Amino acid sequence: MLSRSDRGLAYGDGLFETLRVGADGRVPLWPRHRARMLAGARRLAIPLAAGELERALAAQLRDHGAEAGVVKLVLTRGSGGRGYLPPARPEPTLFGQWFPLTAEPRDHLLHGVEIGLCDTVLPDDPFAGLKHLNRLPQVAARAEAGRHGWREGLLLDRHRCPVEATSMNLFAVFGDLLWTPSLERAGVAGVARDWLLDIARDQGWRVEVRARPLSHLRRADGIFLTNSIVGLLPVRKLAQWAWPMNPHILRWQQLWRAQFND
Amino acid sequence: MLSRSDRGLAYGDGLFETLRVGADGRVPLWPRHRARMLAGARRLAIPLAAGELERALAAQLRDHGAEAGVVKLVLTRGSGGRGYLPPARPEPTLFGQWFPLTAEPRDHLLHGVEIGLCDTVLPDDPFAGLKHLNRLPQVAARAEAGRHGWREGLLLDRHRCPVEATSMNLFAVFGDLLWTPSLERAGVAGVARDWLLDIARDQGWRVEVRARPLSHLRRADGIFLTNSIVGLLPVRKLAQWAWPMNPHILRWQQLWRAQFND
Numbered sequence: 001m002l003s004r005s006d007r008g009l010a011y012g013d014g015l016f017e018t019l020r021v022g023a024d025g026r027v028p029l030w031p032r033h034r035a036r037m038l039a040g041a042r043r044l045a046i047p048l049a050a051g052e053l054e055r056a057l058a059a060q061l062r063d064h065g066a067e068a069g070v071v072k073l074v075l076t077r078g079s080g081g082r083g084y085l086p087p088a089r090p091e092p093t094l095f096g097q098w099f100p101l102t103a104e105p106r107d108h109l110l111h112g113v114e115i116g117l118c119d120t121v122l123p124d125d126p127f128a129g130l131k132h133l134n135r136l137p138q139v140a141a142r143a144e145a146g147r148h149g150w151r152e153g154l155l156l157d158r159h160r161c162p163v164e165a166t167s168m169n170l171f172a173v174f175g176d177l178l179w180t181p182s183l184e185r186a187g188v189a190g191v192a193r194d195w196l197l198d199i200a201r202d203q204g205w206r207v208e209v210r211a212r213p214l215s216h217l218r219r220a221d222g223i224f225l226t227n228s229i230v231g232l233l234p235v236r237k238l239a240q241w242a243w244p245m246n247p248h249i250l251r252w253q254q255l256w257r258a259q260f261n262d
Numbered sequence: 263m264l265s266r267s268d269r270g271l272a273y274g275d276g277l278f279e280t281l282r283v284g285a286d287g288r289v290p291l292w293p294r295h296r297a298r299m300l301a302g303a304r305r306l307a308i309p310l311a312a313g314e315l316e317r318a319l320a321a322q323l324r325d326h327g328a329e330a331g332v333v334k335l336v337l338t339r340g341s342g343g344r345g346y347l348p349p350a351r352p353e354p355t356l357f358g359q360w361f362p363l364t365a366e367p368r369d370h371l372l373h374g375v376e377i378g379l380c381d382t383v384l385p386d387d388p389f390a391g392l393k394h395l396n397r398l399p400q401v402a403a404r405a406e407a408g409r410h411g412w413r414e415g416l417l418l419d420r421h422r423c424p425v426e427a428t429s430m431n432l433f434a435v436f437g438d439l440l441w442t443p444s445l446e447r448a449g450v451a452g453v454a455r456d457w458l459l460d461i462a463r464d465q466g467w468r469v470e471v472r473a474r475p476l477s478h479l480r481r482a483d484g485i486f487l488t489n490s491i492v493g494l495l496p497v498r499k500l501a502q503w504a505w506p507m508n509p510h511i512l513r514w515q516q517l518w519r520a521q522f523n524d
Contacts, residue, residue, distance in 0.1 A: 001263035002271060004359060009264060009336070011397035012274030018344070044398075045405070070344060074271070082280070082332060082361040084397065084404035084428055097266060099344040123386040124420065126399055134396035135273035135346065136306075137388055142346035143307070158386065166346055 006093055008076030011084065012133035014093070015040045015075045020101065020229050020260075023068040025061055028260035029228050032191035037075060040130040046077050046092050053094070060096040070099040070229060076133070104230045109253065112236030112245060113151035115165065115225075117214075118144045122155040122163050122186045129189040142166040152225060154238060157186055161211040168225035168233065169193040172217060173248055177206045179220075192226040196252060222246025231256040268355055270338030273346065274395035276355070277302045278336045282363065282491045282522075285330040287323055290522035291490050294453035299337060302392040308339050308354050315356070322358040332361040332491060338395070366492045371515060374498030374507060375413035377427065377487075379476075380406045384417040384425050384448045391451040404428040414487060416500065419448055423473040430487035430495065431455040434479060435510055439468045441482075454488040458514060484508025493518040 007013035017033045027033075034053050041048035053073065060071045076093040077086055118141040127134075137155070145153035145166060152165040163181050164170055169190040172179045178200045183189050200207050217223060223235040223243050232253045234245060269275035279295045289295075296315050303310035315335065322333045338355040339348055380403040389396075399417070407415035407428060414427040425443050426432055431452040433442045440462045445451050462469050479485060485497040485505050494515045496507060 002266050002268070004264050004336070004357060006264070006271065007401075009268065009271045009338075010278070010395065011401050012395055013398065013401050016272070072344060074266070076271075082334060082359075084400045085408050086401060086405050095266060097344075120388055121386075123388060124383075126382060126385060126402060132398060133272065133274055134398045136275065136394060136396045138346045139269075139273050139275050139348060140388060143348050146347050 002093065002095075003079050005079045005081075006076055007078065007080045007086075008074065008093060008133055010080070012135070013044070013077045013086070014046065014133045015044070016131055016133060017073045018227075018229065019057070019071045019073070021061065021064070021067075021069045021071055022261055023066060024261055025066050026261070027057065027061075027071070029191045029195055030057070032194055033073075033228070036131065036189070036191060037073065040132065041075060043127065043130060044077070044132070045086065046075060046090060048075060048092060048094070056094055056096045060098050064098050068101045070101050072097045072099065074133075101229070104233065108151065108233060109231075110245075110250075112224075112234035112243070114237040115152045115154055115235055116145060116148050116150040117239050118153040118155050118166075120144060120153075120155065122157050124157070125186045128186050129183050131188050138166045152233075156214060157211075159211070160214055162214055162217065163187045164190075165225050168227045168230070171196070171224050171226060172220035173222040173246055174220055177208055179208045179210075179212065181212070182210050190227055192228045192231065196226060196232070199252065199255065217241065222249050224249050231260075264355065264357075265341050267341045267343075268338055269340065269342050269348075270336065270355060270395055272342075274397070275306070275348070276308065276336065276338030276395045277306065278334060278393055278395060280489075280491065281319070281333045281335070283323065283326070283329070283331045283333055284523055285328060286523060287328050288523070289319065289323075289333070291453045291457055292319070294456055295335075295490070298393065298451065298453060299335065302394065303337060303354075305389065305392060306339070306394070307348070308337060308352060310337060310354060310356070318356050318358045322360055326360050330363045332363050334359045334361065336395075363491070366495065370413065370495060371493075372507075372512075374486075374496035374505070376499040377414045377416055377497055378407060378410050378412040379501055380415040380417050380428075382406060382415075382417065384419050386419070387448045390448050391445050393450050400428045414495075418476060419473075421473070422476055424476055424479065425449045426452075427487050430489045430492070433458070433486050433488060434482035435484040435508055436482055439470055441470045441472075441474065443474070444472050452489055454490045454493065458488060458494070461514065461517065479503065484511050486511050493522075 382403040
């Protein structure tokens with residue numbers, strides 16, 4: 001249970017991480033998750049030591065033994081009085097939650113999914129990149145995807161440039177170029193996204209991180225989404241556009257599985 | 263206490279109202295507060311009946327008797343599993359909290375306050391107008407005001423047009439014109455703001471609700487802020503600009519006091 005005066009509830013004044021736990025009890029990308037939450041906490045001026053994160057995760061792993069699942073870690077600025085002003089000496093709230101892992105259907109991973117274009121516009125975010133607790137645009141966009149029966153919904157910014165899906169980052173392959181949108185003004189800098197960018201650079205790919213208009217996607221050789229739960233999810237169809245399966249995406253999927261026993 | 267899986271915490275998926283309770287147990291502007299939260303709940307598709315709001319407020323008033331104070335009402339979409347998708351049949355969370363009333367110093371009300379200009383830019387908000395639980399920009403802006411020792415901080419949008427203060431709406435008097443920023447793209451549509459707009463229209467003022475650049479404020483005959491806790495708070499100084507006390511602002515303050523026994 002949580003205090004009703006927690007600032008995480010009152011203002012979304014906090015951060016979260018969603019981690020995949022393998023059946024072997026290992027947590028893929030944990031150092032990247034930890035680094036992101038520590039950086040976010042610094043940015044929001046919420047005191048947090050790396051050891052506290054380790055302990056919160058360890059408690060979940062201890063309670064659930066050798067079981068595959070999903071751990072969510074939530075950090076908030078803790079309780080405060082009424083009003084936006086952060087307390088001078090915050091006593092942060094940090095806790096973990098365990099969720100069952102819903103495996104992505106094999107057909108989705110092999111043949112791709114159909115996604116749609118959300119009407120909800122992703123607004124500029126003064127805390128772009130952070131996985132913070134202000135997520136109303138994502139809630140609205142995910143509700144749209146649900147109404148339409150899409151596996152995911154793509155969010156555009158006010159310039160009609162795609163930024164991300166509701167809970168996954170976006171990539172496209174153009175020849176020997178791997179592209180993903182810049183997240184300087186909005187979006188969550190996913191740890192699976194970071195992992196793939198490093199891999200692709202190491203493999204000698206040209207990597208481009210910048211805003212591109214939606215129309216560019218049409219010319220892509222392949223489109224896919226990433227997050228740390230699913231890994232790489234190919235996109236087969238977006239509205240009236242369709243893409244064939246791209247061999248590079250399948251190879252990165254194999255690399256993901258090999259690296260994380262997935 | 264609150265469930266750790268409440269979507270109010272997870273995503274800021276909810277709304278709040280902050281009500282002033284007079285020593286006589288009356289709640290100024292209650293019908294406007296109630297209407298705003300009901301409209302917000304409809305907009306977010308959170309089921310809420312007016313009777314539930316009445317009961318949550320009545321419970322607070324019963325517990326605290328004939329005592330002046332502040333009641334905060336919080337509504338969320340309730341608990342949900344992991345993921346942004348709203349549950350098909352949400353069971354909303356609704357509760358009230360009681361806070362002591364901190365009276366605004368008489369000197370502030372009579373002679374105005376000094377405010378500052380926040381560096382935090384108020385982003386466009388797909389849910390502009392609503393008093394929702396995604397308030398990180400306000401937290402950042404209020405922290406700025408705190409560091410500088412300002413009574414309030416003024417927030418500009420990306421076009422450098424003033425929108426509101428961190429917890430108060432903005433007004434200016436230009437001759438026989440009463441101006442307040444449009445809140446179509448960002449900001450909270452305050453109930454004290456609504457009250458004053460109705461009063462001013464009834465009094466025959468020309469009323470203008472639109473975006474104006476910051477530079478226009480310099481030429482104003484008077485600047486003030488409003489919310490339902492403080493009423494009307496004159497602004498004496500903003501950065502290098504200063505305004506004399508404006509008799510119209512003082513008259514609206516008297517009207518506020520007369521109407522609400524304040």
